[in-house]
Amino acid sequence: MNDSFLINTALFRGTSVEEAREMLRCLGSYEKEYEKGAVIFRAGESVDSMGMVLSGSVTIEIDSLWGDKTILGRVEAGQLFGETYACIPGEPLMVSVAACEKSRILFLNADRLLATCSNSCAYHNKLVRNLLQISAQKNLALSRRSLHTSPKSIRGRLLSYLSEQARLNGSYQFTIPFSRQQLADYLGVDRSAMSNELSKMRREGLLRFEKNRFLLR
Amino acid sequence: MNDSFLINTALFRGTSVEEAREMLRCLGSYEKEYEKGAVIFRAGESVDSMGMVLSGSVTIEIDSLWGDKTILGRVEAGQLFGETYACIPGEPLMVSVAACEKSRILFLNADRLLATCSNSCAYHNKLVRNLLQISAQKNLALSRRSLHTSPKSIRGRLLSYLSEQARLNGSYQFTIPFSRQQLADYLGVDRSAMSNELSKMRREGLLRFEKNRFLLR
């Protein structure tokens, strides 16, 4: 892990390299690598650590019996996952987290982070505030998905999602971080029906796309 | 407001009555009353305060043009709303908050809560930690809704929601906090179709219900 990597993450923002290193020790952290598709947290378990993606990316998903999955969001390098459950000891996960490519994960013990650290680590409070920010951001991400799944039609959901991607990118041209199946899972619709709708929208001149690159008009 | 009310809320848990009172002053708080249906926060605005429900209850909802609404959750007495946006200054709301009955709301300035308070209020850090817990809980609430809306069929959604209500109540008999329309909005389905499905399930002997009281078998 690069020295400057940590202090550029949302969690460690505002600390120095040395402080961050010390915090890692204090938090009882360790790293682990996962292959594509490997499950990192499984629904039903309860966890006492949160994970930070060092490299690669993971998806947070709800797995139904019958094999359907709903993707709640994607977590990229530098971002956290599982912090919600880590903050609520004993709460069983209702989601699973899986690597969507080969990924390296840093685990951080939550109890130690939340404990009112005596005085050894003066930066605990900073970290807690950062974590609050992150939690609020994750809240937004979840709300955003609700926003995109609130239209009842596939087209409505696609437009809601794609418009926001355009807004985020500040351009009508952008690349999305999902494969078709993942996008369908994220929007809660059938993949083939979605492909169909995308083609229909293209025929109507609403948009263009090639693979994951989209152009809205 | 009852003296012991505050210190029994998740936000002020762990503080004394006097401390809580002082914090109220420190946070620049004020109260306001809303009639049933009144909008407290409107999507698109940005806010610098969070609200605590003192009495009554409010719903957090996504309003589409065309008048459809998606209910993300219900906030009861003692609970917070808007804390997500209050933690992220300038972020425009993508949801609205409306009173679903006559409600009294306490507003708390977020900047002052999050500011690293010099030394006047020693309990700021406690409050921030509590807020982190609350934020995590709200995360769960949002995830829970995603869980309940991830089945594609109305029946699947109903069963997901009702099973959890049963689990929460620790009994197969329970009362839900939603009217039919609200439940339909929460589950993201058509009300009449949902009524229909409920009746069908009753005919099949899966459950009984009268008004908001349900009995699962």
Next chain:
DNA sequence: ACCGGCGGGTTGTTTTTACAACGAAAATGG
């Protein structure tokens, strides 16, 4: 080069849901 798997598009069928319209019961308000 061949094979096999995966991602993605197409098509047709079937099931489900949304939608609209209505009526009865219950709640509300004067």
Next chain:
DNA sequence: CCATTTTCGTTGTAAAAACAACCCGCCGGT
């Protein structure tokens, strides 16, 4: 206590999505 509005269940119809089956093209491995 009556009038009005809201809530909820019912029905039928039209529209949409799920589902299944299939195709093609691409890529990685052998």
